[in-house]
Amino acid sequence: MVMFLLAKEQRKFSNIFWHLILSSAFKTFIMLNCKALLIKSASRCNLNCTYCYMYNTGDLSYKTQPKFISDETVDKIIYRVIEHCREHDINNFLFSFHGGEPMLAGIEFHDKFIRKANDLLLKNNVEPIYSIQSNGTLISEEWCDFLENHQVITGVSIDGTKENNDKFRIDHKGKGSYDRIIKGIKTLVGFSEDSRKRAGILSVINLSDNPLEVYEHFKSLNVPLIDFLFPLYNYDNNPNKDYKQGETPYADWLLKIFYKWFNDKDFNRPIIRTFSGFIEVVLGGRFPVDFYGSTQSDLLVIETNGEIEAVDALKICGHRFTKSGANVHTHSFDEALKTPLASTYHLSHQQLPLKCQKCDINEICGGGYLPTRYKSSNGFNNETIYCKDLLKLITTIQNEVINQMPNNLRRNLNLDYLNHNEIVSIIDNINSSETELNNDLRIALESFKKTNV
Secondary structure: OOOOOOOHHHHHHHHHHHHHHHOOOOHHHOOOOOOEEEEEOEOOOOEOOOOOOOOOOOOOHHHHOOOEOOHHHHHHHHHHHHHHHHHHOOOEEEEEEEOOOHHHHHHHHHHHHHHHHHHHHHHOOOEEEEEEEEOOOOOOHHHHHHHHHOOOEEEEEOOOOHHHHHHHOEEOOOOEOHHHHHHHHHHHHHHOHHHHHOEEEEEEOOOOOOHHHHHHHHHHOOOOEEEEEOOOOOOOOOOOOOOOOOOOHHHHHHHHHHHHHHOOOOOOOOEEHHHHHHHHHHOOOOOOOOOOOOOOOOEEEEOOOOEEEOOHHHHHHOOOOOOOOOEOOOOOHHHHHOOHHHHHHHOOOOOOOHHHHOOOOHHHHOOOOHHHHOEOOOEOOOOOOOHHHHHHHHHHHHHHHHHOOOHHHHHHOOOOOOOHHHHHHHHHOOOOOOOOOOHHHHHHHHOOOOOOO
16 A cells, blocks of 8 residues: 555654664664666767766766776676675666667677676576667667677667757767667667567657657657656756746656657557656556665666766766775675765665655655755755656646546555645745754765865
């Protein structure tokens, strides 16, 4: 039984529970674990997207990284995975190849990695799962054959229509990438039905694009999975800070697609992960990735030199912000998870600022994606910059789900309609400087602030 309009007593218990967790007496009982690695196959990219957090938001640490992962580092990665799975009784483990552009590392590298991982993990009763996130420009039939042989889930990044994609997703000569991306997607989808079923699109929202045109365009590409991402900004670099109070441009954009998608009776309607994920959480499940929800995150990032880091999107917070000193050559994953940023990231949907603690949908949005909560002056002690957008999006989705739900099921789930305006009014009247926030939690969230601000 799940209820997202928490009673005061439940909310009070939740706060007390997390205050206990943050106390020194209780910290030893927190069992963080990792069930997925984001592997930086290549530290460079053949595109130069204007908004890329890897290269164009101030973190220049990529310049000191090897261009590709060495065989020795691959061996250590697999050793650390087996070590961690034994310690935590993990039976399935995801390897997600990223970059940069991972396909720059070539088919041979990924084939060797997968064969070696399969051989060693399966002997230890761990089932490996593989995915790759690519810009799509290097996809060929040879790549499709490899991806199909190893059952690799393949995501391709494309930002809407040709005009808007080519404003931002450009190469190092300033040329747009749309035509090359579309060619790659069509090669992937057309290679085989098995290849098509494992294909997906990842798209950063561009408010100047017509949302319904984007939806129909992506749907025409015949991929089964689509996801829309909020642009990766925080309080230090938010280009939308001048929006008028109450404006929710990203929610409004997404909701136009949501209504079309939710009522789309087409048998080939794609899954849109943001929408289906929120519906899953409303019905008592877990959001499929680390952006939202109330559960612990379980991802670590491995750089090409073996460095172990929290999620790479945190690079938007500053130069070398994600560097912890942990490395697969010298540290276990358990040791890496105890570093301050990694533990903060893994508990980011429970260690919430005061406004989020008092919000009735915090179990659904989880305070938002941690990188979007950052401000130099107080670290992560903030709600996400997309708070109002998420409030509108989530309340609308929950209410639409309830509209389609039989009354007896609704009662069994203890679900009720959410009043968006009431929730906004409540959190707007909360003074974030109140001393009600547990001091240990405040110190933990603000420990990442910049001292010269």
